[in-house]
Amino acid sequence: MKRYSSLGLLTAGLTGHTSWPRAWRDPAPKARYDIVIIGGGGHGLATAYNLAKRHGLRNIAVLEKGWIGGGNTGRNTTIVRSNYRLPQMQDLMEFSLKLWETMTDELNYNVMFSQRGAIFLGHSDSDMTKLAERGDAMLARGLDAELLTREQIAKMIPVLDMSRDARFPIEGGLNQPRGGSARHDAVAWGYARAADALGVDIIQNCEVTGFSMRGGKVEGLETTRGPIGADKVGICVAGHSGQVAGLAGVKLPVESQLLQAFVTEPIKPMIDTVIMSQSVHCYISQSDKGEVVLGGDPDNYPTYSQRGVPMRLEQVAGEAIALIPALSKLRMLRSWAGTTDMSFDGAPILDELPIEGLYLSGGWCYGGFKATPGSGWLFADHLATGQAHPIARPFALDRFERGATVDETGAGPKARDR
Amino acid sequence: MQLIACPHCGPRAQAEFEFDRSVESVLTVDATEAEAVARLYHRENPKGWSWELWRHSAGCGVFLKLHRHTVTHEIAEVSLLDAAQ
Ligand SMILES: Cc1cc2nc3c(=O)[nH]c(=O)nc-3n(C[C@H](O)[C@H](O)[C@H](O)COP(=O)(O)OP(=O)(O)OC[C@H]3O[C@@H](n4cnc5c(N)ncnc54)[C@H](O)[C@@H]3O)c2cc1C
Ligand SMILES: [Zn+2]
Numbered sequence: 001m002k003r004y005s006s007l008g009l010l011t012a013g014l015t016g017h018t019s020w021p022r023a024w025r026d027p028a029p030k031a032r033y034d035i036v037i038i039g040g041g042g043h044g045l046a047t048a049y050n051l052a053k054r055h056g057l058r059n060i061a062v063l064e065k066g067w068i069g070g071g072n073t074g075r076n077t078t079i080v081r082s083n084y085r086l087p088q089m090q091d092l093m094e095f096s097l098k099l100w101e102t103m104t105d106e107l108n109y110n111v112m113f114s115q116r117g118a119i120f121l122g123h124s125d126s127d128m129t130k131l132a133e134r135g136d137a138m139l140a141r142g143l144d145a146e147l148l149t150r151e152q153i154a155k156m157i158p159v160l161d162m163s164r165d166a167r168f169p170i171e172g173g174l175n176q177p178r179g180g181s182a183r184h185d186a187v188a189w190g191y192a193r194a195a196d197a198l199g200v201d202i203i204q205n206c207e208v209t210g211f212s213m214r215g216g217k218v219e220g221l222e223t224t225r226g227p228i229g230a231d232k233v234g235i236c237v238a239g240h241s242g243q244v245a246g247l248a249g250v251k252l253p254v255e256s257q258l259l260q261a262f263v264t265e266p267i268k269p270m271i272d273t274v275i276m277s278q279s280v281h282c283y284i285s286q287s288d289k290g291e292v293v294l295g296g297d298p299d300n301y302p303t304y305s306q307r308g309v310p311m312r313l314e315q316v317a318g319e320a321i322a323l324i325p326a327l328s329k330l331r332m333l334r335s336w337a338g339t340t341d342m343s344f345d346g347a348p349i350l351d352e353l354p355i356e357g358l359y360l361s362g363g364w365c366y367g368g369f370k371a372t373p374g375s376g377w378l379f380a381d382h383l384a385t386g387q388a389h390p391i392a393r394p395f396a397l398d399r400f401e402r403g404a405t406v407d408e409t410g411a412g413p414k415a416r417d418r
Numbered sequence: 419m420q421l422i423a424c425p426h427c428g429p430r431a432q433a434e435f436e437f438d439r440s441v442e443s444v445l446t447v448d449a450t451e452a453e454a455v456a457r458l459y460h461r462e463n464p465k466g467w468s469w470e471l472w473r474h475s476a477g478c479g480v481f482l483k484l485h486r487h488t489v490t491h492e493i494a495e496v497s498l499l500d501a502a503q
Pocket of ligand 2: 428474478
């Protein structure tokens with residue numbers, strides 16, 4: 001692997017950047033692999049990288065039906081944080097957040113991780129009580145959290161409507177200073193390049209269409225590029241978790257829904273942190289290109305269409321403009337949607353399925369980008385050793401029937417998070 | 419946005435409706451524990467035709483049973499629930 005560096009960038013620039021080699025190979029599938037990962041998003045690629053890097057395995061493939069990073073990894077609003085309320089979620093996301101802090105060096109790829117803070121706004125006394133409770137839970141677990149007053153918020157984010165007759169009056173907030181955002185494509189590309197350099201075959205345009213099984217154990221896969229043998233298979237297909245597990249006859253506690261994102265035309269820097277509101281259901285940040293990135297609630301009904309409903313755009317734009325009136329001057333540039341596998345407690349599923357050799361990293365709902373490096377690490381451990389890492393154990397598949405759900409909002413068996 | 423033909427109110431925009439749950443996940447009051455687990459947590463989650471309950475929540479309030487395609491959003495059938503269901 002040719003190492004990337006500032007000097008390399010400078011010298012390649014002298015020849016018009018024509019000297020760069022491919023970042024990863026384009027191999028034909030082999031007849032058999034020790035471990036096959038289905039899905040070339042961040043989670044699948046990070047898992048393959050960890051299998052090669054930390055477990056020394058060399059006969060690994062990632063199968064991607066389209067192009068790598070073309071799923072939710074390349075569609076998400078890239079908010080990274082570990083400011084959860086429940087200790088199981090905190091441990092998982094903080095494990096991941098620590099890996100974000102070293103990812104650029106580890107992969108020799110600039111993932112543009114920017115710890116610009118992640119702020120939840122509070123709009124009422126009861127919001128502030130909830131935020132204080134969350135902040136206490138975080139501090140007690142050793143995470144960084146700062147409860148902010150109305151005055152502090154006004155100073156940090158001067159573009160907010162802080163007036164007393166605002167549609168969503170702002171009473172304060174909770175900041176996680178180590179939270180922030182990253183460059184989504186770079187995460188897929190960085191892991192792909194590093195995994196490829198360790199011998200992982202990344203095979204694009206290769207859709208898994210079935211499993212071959214013997215005696216209740218996985219033996220291989222049917223794909224659009226022919227049959228491929230595998231001792232173990234890891235499923236990392238986000239919104240298609242239920243569909244791919246269904247090919248093996250396994251039904252999962254997930255429902256596929258859409259989440260949309262919206263970006264405005266690019267403008268000069270106006271928001272230098274990540275703003276979220278859990279009672280208004282809107283989140284706002286500004287990308288390095290200057291676009292204001294907006295997100296909101298999922299489209300709350302089952303669909304794989306990757307086409308969002310316009311009423312969500314209306315809602316999110318309305319809320320964002322109410323919070324930051326200056327946004328009303330901007331034109332919306334693009335909107336899109338990704339299919340997410342909403343689990344019935346809002347937490348992920350990291351486990352071996354009831355078929356020997358078949359593993360799942362799914363149920364990431366609309367919050368799995370931040371978990372990418374952590375999930376890759378933990379899922380690789382499980383695949384390589386057959387044992388779940390302690391941080392992954394609360395996310396076992398049978399937690400639902402045991403009544404041991406990890407329900408951050410206490411909403412019960414509904415495909416909904418928050 | 420989908421257009422859903424409410425038998426009471428006629429064709430109305432999706433914005434007036436709320437998805438409630440898939441028909442497979444409806445529990446009877448006397449369901450055993452095993453049935454409840456299977457219905458709540460072992461989901462078909464179909465990519466294709468799906469039987470679902472929707473509610474005309476911002477209209478007449480009725481629960482409707484839809485046969486709807488989860489990729490094309492085509493709606494083949496809308497019916498009222500009868501008392502037995
Ligand atoms: C609009 C939006 C905003 C979001 N915002 C955030 C956020 O701010 N912060 C956050 O933490 N998370 C966010 N998320 C969630 C996050 O994007 C996902 O949880 C995460 O990226 C999932 O990564 P993945 O690798 O599992 O999935 P993906 O990147 O979707 O990768 C799965 C891959 O599997 C492939 N695949 C599917 N079926 C098959 C098959 N049969 N054979 C072969 N390949 C197959 C797909 O083509 C796809 O490339 C957001 C999601 C969306 C849609
Ligand atoms: Zn009606």
